[in-house]
Amino acid sequence: MISVQGVVDRVGPTLLRTALAVEQADGLHVTDVVIAEAGRRAQVGAGDLVLGVAVASTQDAVALVRHCGAHGAAAVLLKPPYAARGAVKTAALRAGTAIVEVHAATAWAQLVWLLRSVLDAAADESDALHSAAFGDLFRLADAAAAVVDAPVTIEDANSRVLAYSARQDRTDPARVSTIMGRRVPDDVLARFRSRGVFRELSRGRTAIFVPAQKDGTLPRLIVPIRMGGQLLGSMWAVVAGPVPDERAAAFADAAPVVALHLLRRRAREASERRHSAELVRSVLEGTGSTRLAAAELDLDRGPHRVVAIDAQSDDALDGEGVRLSLLERLTEGVGKRPAIADLHGVLYAIVPDVDGWPTLRTALADLDGPLVGAGTPVEVADLARSRAEADEALSLLRTGLAEGPIAVHDQVWTVLVLHRAAVAANAAGVAAFGPLTQLIADADAGWYADTLYEWLRHPGDPRAAAAALSIHPNTLRYRLSRITARLDADLADPDTRLALLTQLTALRWQ
Known part of the structure; x- marks a missing residue:
């Protein structure tokens, strides 16, 4: 069984956002997905998610919400601007039906398939959606490779390799380095970026052919993976030369299936990240059971440091993007995955002092821009104190009282004493x-x-x-x-x- 908010969380913010939560719907379990078609009165039952496919005006939305509320629907799904209209929200409050906003560029057919997969997975009380309904990414890579008759990698929006097909021995050094490091090397990225590849990906091209390069890099056929107007990743095939239009189109046809898988993967990771962030907040604020939180976060018994990373920006949206990018970078290659939370525009990481902090410090020093304050190493029970020290060290950097992009509390003691x-x-x-x-x-x-x-x-x-x-x-x-x-x-x-x-x-x- 799953609630409306549970469905929204599993699908993820790329496609869905709760526009209005109502107390009456909080206790309802979602049972089915219903499509409200034009000219027909939808057969709505208790606990249904009703998709306002045919809604073309505020009046249509209000009428649909009232009808769904009368039959006990859990939520009505609407695209902008209707989900935010005051009349629609007022009707929903009176009807006791939640309103969920669907991203404007989302295809209703894809959303229906995805929602029903989420409900099936919830009914099984397992992660069957990841392992069965969406299939295995490596099998999808093999299938796409068979279509285009070339070795394929599936990569996320940050150029990390999520899966790859067989026959990678027939590629070039750039592909081998990519698979060995599970990420496209920076020099390879720079070469493709200079040729405008990522600019074309962001523009939504169906397929992009990149000729062979002078350094020996073989030609590539690249297909963007998109859903809801957002770029989720891409598929890269190492080809011998130009690909016939029919084969390129068939390769591109695999993208929607991969998109559903990546979306589910992103939603699952986002859910896990939110849970981890809540645990980190409780530890840093000294609330709740530190012992239980530390166990769930897999924190060792040895001393840990709290590291505060200032990733704020004058532009709120840009600042959020910077923090997300930093979060992705900081959870790679730093030994055990650090426990990280975003609090008021500052990223906080809890890392082991001996095995994690030196590596994380090196990774942060390689980044251009963020200011970093680190607290002293403490036992897990005293992490709130280390967080306060990290905040103090960060404030010295912000005001220019301490030098450098990184200030460690126990190393800037003279500045602290004077301040x-x-x-x-x-x-x-x-x-x-x-x-x-x-x-x-x-x-x-x-x-x-x-x-x-x-x-x-x-x-x-x-x-x-x-x-x-x-x-x-x-x-x-x-x-x-x-x-x-x-x-x-x-x-x-x-x-x-x-x-x-x-x-x-x-x-x-x-």
Whole structure:
């Protein structure tokens, strides 16, 4: 048995989104899929998912929702813009029927097949949908290879190899490297990208032929795998030369079947990822049973670090894309798969200190852009503390107080001490009194505070203080004479120097 939300989760956000959840439908189990055709009153039963195939207006949608509610339907599936219309939602609330929005580019026929497969799998209480109803990806690769008479790989949208056919020994070094690494090598990707292959894939071409290249790379016939207007992946055949139109069309005809498999795979992974993310959140926030969460996340007993990765962007959609891309990259090749969650635009990863952190740090250093803060290694029960330390280290990077794209809490302790001391000092108002206030208020000499700060930081070493200010030592001595004349304080007294340095530090590090 499965609920409406369960169906939406299994199909995944590529095709379905819950537009309106109603309390009356939450307890219903979905029983069947019904198509509401034009000119016919759909035979709706309790628990049915009703597809508004013939809905062409808001009035049609409202009438269908009312009819379905009267017969106990679990949900009505509508395409934009009708799923978001206020009148439709009002009718659904009164009828006690949920509204699910279907992606505008989704083919209803494919959706019917997919929904019924989901219901069959739920009825069997197994993952039969993955292993039987969708078939095995490697068998599909073999079938596609037979159609095009060439070795084939099936790859996801990130150029990771999901399956490959037989006869790969008849290919070229680029294909061999791809299969050995289970991912298209960067140099091979660059060559195909320079020829506009991925641009053509994104435009929705049915089949793309790429001639042989000077480096010995054999010709390719490439077919995009799409559903609901979204590129899910592609099939790549290593061919001897141009392929006849009939054979290329037959090769492309395999794409919809592969698309259903990839969509199901993506939905299953998304569901697992959401569950894992909830467990990570509970561990990082110190809620729930840490022991049970750690067991489900397969965390070892040894020390772990929490790593905070800032992947935010000025554009919300672009930022989400960056985080998803980072998540894909960070779950590859880092030993045991790290436990990762996306919280408020920051990716948090829990990694073993010895076996995971060094590799993950190298992978993060190779990326261009994200700022990374890492907490100290702790036992699993103390991961909330390591998360707080990772956040603090990340904040130092964001404000420019720490250098580099990566700040490790136990390695930037001097910055942390000064920053915490400055925050506490400012909270106590230590810079609001004493002779320094008059010096800072002097509008004619903005260099007073900087000069005094560097002189106090480099006691007995005027050359180092001058170098920090990028001035000549004689200029430093002249400035100090001006400061001494204006500052009503004994700079020979060590306590006075310490108090002034504390005030200046509070002002500079606040």
